[in-house]
Amino acid sequence: RKEVEQDPGPFNVPEGATVAFNCTYSNSASQSFFWYRQDCRKEPKLLMSVYSSGNEDGRFTAQLNRASQYISLLIRDSKLSDSATYLCVVNGGYNKLIFGAGTRLAVHP
Amino acid sequence: DGGITQSPKYLFRKEGQNVTLSCEQNLNHDAMYWYRQDPGQGLRLIYYSQIVNDFQKGDIAEGYSVSREKKESFPLTVTSAQKNPTAFYLCASSMRNLVTSGTTSSYEQYFGPGTRLTVT
Numbered sequence: 001r002k003e004v005e006q007d008p009g010p011f012n013v014p015e016g017a018t019v020a021f022n023c024t025y026s027n028s029a030s031q032s033f034f035w036y037r038q039d040c041r042k043e044p045k046l047l048m049s050v051y052s053s054g055n056e057d058g059r060f061t062a063q064l065n066r067a068s069q070y071i072s073l074l075i076r077d078s079k080l081s082d083s084a085t086y087l088c089v090v091n092g093g094y095n096k097l098i099f100g101a102g103t104r105l106a107v108h109p
Numbered sequence: 110d111g112g113i114t115q116s117p118k119y120l121f122r123k124e125g126q127n128v129t130l131s132c133e134q135n136l137n138h139d140a141m142y143w144y145r146q147d148p149g150q151g152l153r154l155i156y157y158s159q160i161v162n163d164f165q166k167g168d169i170a171e172g173y174s175v176s177r178e179k180k181e182s183f184p185l186t187v188t189s190a191q192k193n194p195t196a197f198y199l200c201a202s203s204m205r206n207l208v209t210s211g212t213t214s215s216y217e218q219y220f221g222p223g224t225r226l227t228v229t
Contacts, residue, residue, distance in 0.1 A: 031214040046219070091215035096154065100151055
């Protein structure tokens with residue numbers, strides 16, 4: 001089983017749609033969780049950290065379910081500029097991060 | 110302007126040659142990392158360094174070497190022993206969690222723009 005698993009997509013959605021990405025992780029001792037965004041042929045950029053109580057940043061909401069070892073990212077009112085690959089990231093030990101392979105999102109007019 | 114720089118952006122080499130990729134950061138981060146990304150795949154950790162003059166192998170260290178003589182710099186050498194060197198190489202840095210026992214937490218990592226290496 002992969003340490004961090006994501007649905008590869010692609011998710012093709014119209015502008016204005018709400019889309020949700022899920023991610024599962026295998027290490028129950030993990031304490032740090034993040035979502036990164038990666039545009040085509042660019043470096044990953046931090047989108048948001050994920051906190052136990054869930055957190056929101058504008059149109060983006062992240063949730064953590066420790067019991068199920070599951071993380072989610074919800075994007076509301078999708079924009080064309082949201083088209084990218086979203087990486088689920090979980091710490092895999094002291095100062096180490098494990099990156100999922102990513103879920104590709106394509107927002108169309 | 111704080112950030113991480115990698116050079117060059119594109120690099121072409123012939124098989125059998127060693128090549129060194131540069132990574133510099135001015136974020137005052139203790140920890141630095143090298144990853145490799147192949148098309149359609151996630152990032153895989155090559156080497157990481159938590160502090161100057163110390164580094165550890167990641168998941169795919171074979172055929173690579175690093176040095177950490179300065180806090181700001183963490184160059185990666187791709188040697189001729191690396192069987193499939195063509196890839197997108199990403200350098201990252203982060204603050205270092207100073208608690209060494211009883212924790213598995215990590216700070217977020219910040220990435221440089223990457224170097225695309227093509228070996229023919």
